[in-house]
Amino acid sequence: MTELRDTNRAMFWRIVRRLLGANRGRLVVMLLALGAGGAVTAALLNLQVDAKRRLTTEFRTFGPNIIVAPRENSVHGGSPETLDESLLRRIPQEWYQRGIKVVPLLYLVAEAYKTGSDRRVPLVVAGKGGSTMHVGVNGPPFESLISCDVGTRVAAEMQLRPQEKLILQTRVREQPCNFNPTSATGGPEDDQVIVAMGAAQDLAALPGRAGMIELTVPGTPQEITNCIASLRQLFPDADVRPIRQFTEGEAKIYNRINGVLTATIAVVLVLTAFCVMAAMTNVAIERKMDVGLMKAIGGATRRVVRLFLAEAALLGLGGGLIGAALGILLSIGLGKAVFGVAARPRLIVYPVAVGLTMLVAILSAFPLRRLASIRPASVFRGEA
Amino acid sequence: MFFRLVGDSFGRRPRHKLLTGAALALGMGVATAALSVALDVGDRLAREFRSLGANLVVTPKADSLPLEIGGVDYRPVNAGAYLPEADLPKLKTIFWHNNIMGFAPILEVPVQSWTPASQTAFAPKINNETTLIGTWARHAVAVPDGGTFLTGAEKTNPWWQVDGQWFAEGNLECVVGQNLARKSQLRAGDIVNVSPKENSSPAVALEVTGILSTGGVEDEAIVAPLSVAQRLAGKPGEYRKLYVSALTKPEDAFAKRDTKTFTPAEYDRWFCTPYISSIAFQIQQELPGTEVRVIRRVAEGEGQILSRVQMLLWLVTLAAMLAAALAVGASSAASVIERQVEIGLMKALGAGSGAVGFLLAAEQLLLAFVGGGVGYALGIVLARWLGEKIFGAAPEPTLLVFLVVLGLAAVVTLLGSAIPLRRASRIEPAPILRGE
Numbered sequence: 001m002t003e004l005r006d007t008n009r010a011m012f013w014r015i016v017r018r019l020l021g022a023n024r025g026r027l028v029v030m031l032l033a034l035g036a037g038g039a040v041t042a043a044l045l046n047l048q049v050d051a052k053r054r055l056t057t058e059f060r061t062f063g064p065n066i067i068v069a070p071r072e073n074s075v076h077g078g079s080p081e082t083l084d085e086s087l088l089r090r091i092p093q094e095w096y097q098r099g100i101k102v103v104p105l106l107y108l109v110a111e112a113y114k115t116g117s118d119r120r121v122p123l124v125v126a127g128k129g130g131s132t133m134h135v136g137v138n139g140p141p142f143e144s145l146i147s148c149d150v151g152t153r154v155a156a157e158m159q160l161r162p163q164e165k166l167i168l169q170t171r172v173r174e175q176p177c178n179f180n181p182t183s184a185t186g187g188p189e190d191d192q193v194i195v196a197m198g199a200a201q202d203l204a205a206l207p208g209r210a211g212m213i214e215l216t217v218p219g220t221p222q223e224i225t226n227c228i229a230s231l232r233q234l235f236p237d238a239d240v241r242p243i244r245q246f247t248e249g250e251a252k253i254y255n256r257i258n259g260v261l262t263a264t265i266a267v268v269l270v271l272t273a274f275c276v277m278a279a280m281t282n283v284a285i286e287r288k289m290d291v292g293l294m295k296a297i298g299g300a301t302r303r304v305v306r307l308f309l310a311e312a313a314l315l316g317l318g319g320g321l322i323g324a325a326l327g328i329l330l331s332i333g334l335g336k337a338v339f340g341v342a343a344r345p346r347l348i349v350y351p352v353a354v355g356l357t358m359l360v361a362i363l364s365a366f367p368l369r370r371l372a373s374i375r376p377a378s379v380f381r382g383e384a
Numbered sequence: 385m386f387f388r389l390v391g392d393s394f395g396r397r398p399r400h401k402l403l404t405g406a407a408l409a410l411g412m413g414v415a416t417a418a419l420s421v422a423l424d425v426g427d428r429l430a431r432e433f434r435s436l437g438a439n440l441v442v443t444p445k446a447d448s449l450p451l452e453i454g455g456v457d458y459r460p461v462n463a464g465a466y467l468p469e470a471d472l473p474k475l476k477t478i479f480w481h482n483n484i485m486g487f488a489p490i491l492e493v494p495v496q497s498w499t500p501a502s503q504t505a506f507a508p509k510i511n512n513e514t515t516l517i518g519t520w521a522r523h524a525v526a527v528p529d530g531g532t533f534l535t536g537a538e539k540t541n542p543w544w545q546v547d548g549q550w551f552a553e554g555n556l557e558c559v560v561g562q563n564l565a566r567k568s569q570l571r572a573g574d575i576v577n578v579s580p581k582e583n584s585s586p587a588v589a590l591e592v593t594g595i596l597s598t599g600g601v602e603d604e605a606i607v608a609p610l611s612v613a614q615r616l617a618g619k620p621g622e623y624r625k626l627y628v629s630a631l632t633k634p635e636d637a638f639a640k641r642d643t644k645t646f647t648p649a650e651y652d653r654w655f656c657t658p659y660i661s662s663i664a665f666q667i668q669q670e671l672p673g674t675e676v677r678v679i680r681r682v683a684e685g686e687g688q689i690l691s692r693v694q695m696l697l698w699l700v701t702l703a704a705m706l707a708a709a710l711a712v713g714a715s716s717a718a719s720v721i722e723r724q725v726e727i728g729l730m731k732a733l734g735a736g737s738g739a740v741g742f743l744l745a746a747e748q749l750l751l752a753f754v755g756g757g758v759g760y761a762l763g764i765v766l767a768r769w770l771g772e773k774i775f776g777a778a779p780e781p782t783l784l785v786f787l788v789v790l791g792l793a794a795v796v797t798l799l800g801s802a803i804p805l806r807r808a809s810r811i812e813p814a815p816i817l818r819g820e
Contacts, residue, residue, distance in 0.1 A: 025717075030714070036706070061685035062682070062685040109451050124453060157448070211453075249433070260697065263773065264417075267418075271708075272414065278404075
């Protein structure tokens, strides 16, 4: 009994092999159609996963999107409230690894003049801390001459030339600095002089204080909302708010782009599947003769159908394995072309794409079920 | 006879033709839908990006440096320069006036604000030093060539939310930033008095029509009609800063070049492309004495993301077209392979290889045009549906896509059948007819 089953099984695979090898041209055609489908599926799936992540990173060219500012309690004119820089230590280390940038800032009004000129220009000096973890311990040591980024409008107003020195003066001290030109941003930076945090703190006589903290948080709108919630817990006594101009606009745009991508890819995948199926079915109908012959020599309908399904599954596997591999390679190249960084191949995409290709192949063999009910005699007589 | 043969082939085996045609139609449907979306998405997304607000800022050239910290300008009102409001309609006369989506002039005045209740002896004295921002909420600008253009902060700062209503132009009304409203216990319908800090203009009582939340410095300020701010500042018909929101084309390497190095032809090309720099230049020409700066933070990110998304979609489209082409090619190859017996018979009856090839190619082409046409219709329906779902507006069907799709269908079917056709033309009729 087992022997018979073994022989049967051997025969089954032998027939499948013959079916596959019978017509080289047809085999190539089927593999081509299935492979193309597999390649597109794999490439698009891989690209879609990667593109979403890249886009959220791309959005950060807009700059910071969250602000932590002192909560004001009845300010009476005078100097605005400030935050203690040591608050920065509360930010967990792993945030920095997630690519979150944290910049403490301190603004003050100072007068600036050039050496050898008595024209004094009142302007805003911004102290900018580095995005490092050890801020707040000690600002950079006081240097006699620092470098400062001078906004374009300040440079124009003061008629600064390269290599000229600029002196910033407040009530408490004077700070000479080297003029470092910047390019126009269209933002408030154009009207400011940006110096290192420590220098600004010295100028304002506010050691260890920051006016506000700017955070640049990459991620989906949902991730940013979560980040704001955890920041509010970290800084219960400060005012944490999103820069709505960017968070809201971004959320809108992200959803749109995501929609376009997902919809386009879904449509392409579904139609590609139909397309491959139509091509496969076209080939499958040609098998009428084979089916007639098998039935004539005593093949049961179920076994005949199983034979053809096995053939289709094998073809799907072959086409899928080759196509999906090509597709993933393609998506790496595409990712590089679009975002300048190669898309990381996701291993999960490979089995999914192969599985989908097999599914399409098996589905497209289904019209054969109808063939299984044909009468062999009429086929051999040449009737349709 | 030729047409009879072609017609016969279609009539005799309808199911075969139907399947090949279906593969073609689906493939071309994919191509059409993807192409239509990709062609349209740039414009649509550019419009979406305007939800980030203004991308150009106009300031007087002779202005002194603003001393603004946390939204409070420490500069005296008399310092600096102002611009005439009467010039603003000229913005809609520049070459790219249709790309100007909105603009709003700003005039800020440092003020004291108090509520009538705080003047009584018993109520807590709520007296704030704050900034009054004068602007347009929804202002109808009379365009020089007739008609009006509705613009204001609603267009340039779409993320501003008003709980209640915007103030009406010309009335003594205002909206109050949410933080200031909380501090002063102001609600919609209340009256707030403001008087300028630095000159002797009389105080003005404004009715609060809504509470403004922006997430920015405006949360601490009062936003009122421009005319109110002009009255308080003693600067009738003037403003200090203008925000412009313009629809632009992402800057490429060409747009980043210095305009001074352009040849006249290049200069014309630059001028006639809606690059942000050329729009800025045109505004500067139209409004003398101004400095127009690009808000890099908004404009640069926008251009970068826009070009990336567009490229991504083009690649998806290309991949879709490639897959459709391969599947269609495979389908038409299959339909030729299966007709070896027929080809053998034709040759046995005396048809030359050329005639057979021509006949089959004509059949395939006919199929390609029918399938391509059906696929185009299918794809357009699909693209419309997608467009409405995602952007709320359907892409316009273009002749270009139709021609591309038909051409693609013809090329793909011919290529797909080329190899089997060549083999078919070399077929020896005898072995085929014998069934070998």
